[in-house]
Amino acid sequence: MNKAYRPIRLSGRAMAVSFHDVHPGTRNAAERFLASMGERGVAKVTLMLVPCWHGDPPFSADRSFTHWLQDQAAAGHDICLHGHRHQGGPPPRQVPLRTSYYYYTSGQCEFLHLPQQKALNLIEEDLDLLHHAGIRASGFIPPGWVMEDNARDRLRRKGIAYTTDLQGVYLLNKSRMVVSPLLIDPQTQGWRRGLGRLGMRLRRQRSRALPLLRVCVHHSELQGGAEPHWLYEIVSREAPRREVLTYAELARR
Numbered sequence: 001m002n003k004a005y006r007p008i009r010l011s012g013r014a015m016a017v018s019f020h021d022v023h024p025g026t027r028n029a030a031e032r033f034l035a036s037m038g039e040r041g042v043a044k045v046t047l048m049l050v051p052c053w054h055g056d057p058p059f060s061a062d063r064s065f066t067h068w069l070q071d072q073a074a075a076g077h078d079i080c081l082h083g084h085r086h087q088g089g090p091p092p093r094q095v096p097l098r099t100s101y102y103y104y105t106s107g108q109c110e111f112l113h114l115p116q117q118k119a120l121n122l123i124e125e126d127l128d129l130l131h132h133a134g135i136r137a138s139g140f141i142p143p144g145w146v147m148e149d150n151a152r153d154r155l156r157r158k159g160i161a162y163t164t165d166l167q168g169v170y171l172l173n174k175s176r177m178v179v180s181p182l183l184i185d186p187q188t189q190g191w192r193r194g195l196g197r198l199g200m201r202l203r204r205q206r207s208r209a210l211p212l213l214r215v216c217v218h219h220s221e222l223q224g225g226a227e228p229h230w231l232y233e234i235v236s237r238e239a240p241r242r243e244v245l246t247y248a249e250l251a252r253r
Helices: 024-039 063-074 095-104 116-132 151-157 190-207 219-225 229-241 247-252
Strands: 014-022 046-049 078-081 162-164 168-171 176-179 212-218
Touching (some): 014 229, 024 063, 063 078, 162 247
Parallel strands (some): 014 212, 046 078
16 A cells, blocks of 8 residues: 555544454444443444455355344444455565554454455455445455555545555545554464553554544454453543544545
């Protein structure tokens, strides 16, 4: 992704919350998370859908899940494409990209090594799945936030309004970027987890002064009855002070 996007500063203060890796197997975790967000004043969340999680049949084969997803879209939640299978290949050679690979996706940077045309074909296939299910996806965010160069322009030509990475939100139709470091708990263990959490604390300090605050949670953080208390703390503090919006709403401004 190498096209320069000019930074744009929002008027006012806002917050965007996202839930990663939505598929039939994570529906219960997503429902718990949405309920907890509603209790904290967050009525709208970006739900990041993986259409064929780890090679499973398309999400649309599960009629109950598809109806649930339709209901979430009708309730104002933002449905965003998040890869195709969410399975990755070997680690990247570039040092900056290794951060995403090792710390935030447990090695599942699916679109990093795909030829660009194959990646775009998968995105088009998944957009068709959503279209036939009566659901519109305004955005595409690749697992690990990494794709091949020039991908943003190609996404825009496919009708995608936004994408994001760890540093901000890209408004594709405007060729602008909203700077906002993503607050995310590292998806790793051991010393890498400790180092990743140190990085998140530094981003939290920086984010407090920025117009847009972004937080996200992975479904794994709600497994076995666990709760992402770090995120609840941030949301409880910031929701009364900021406008809550989705990435799709940001792209329409």
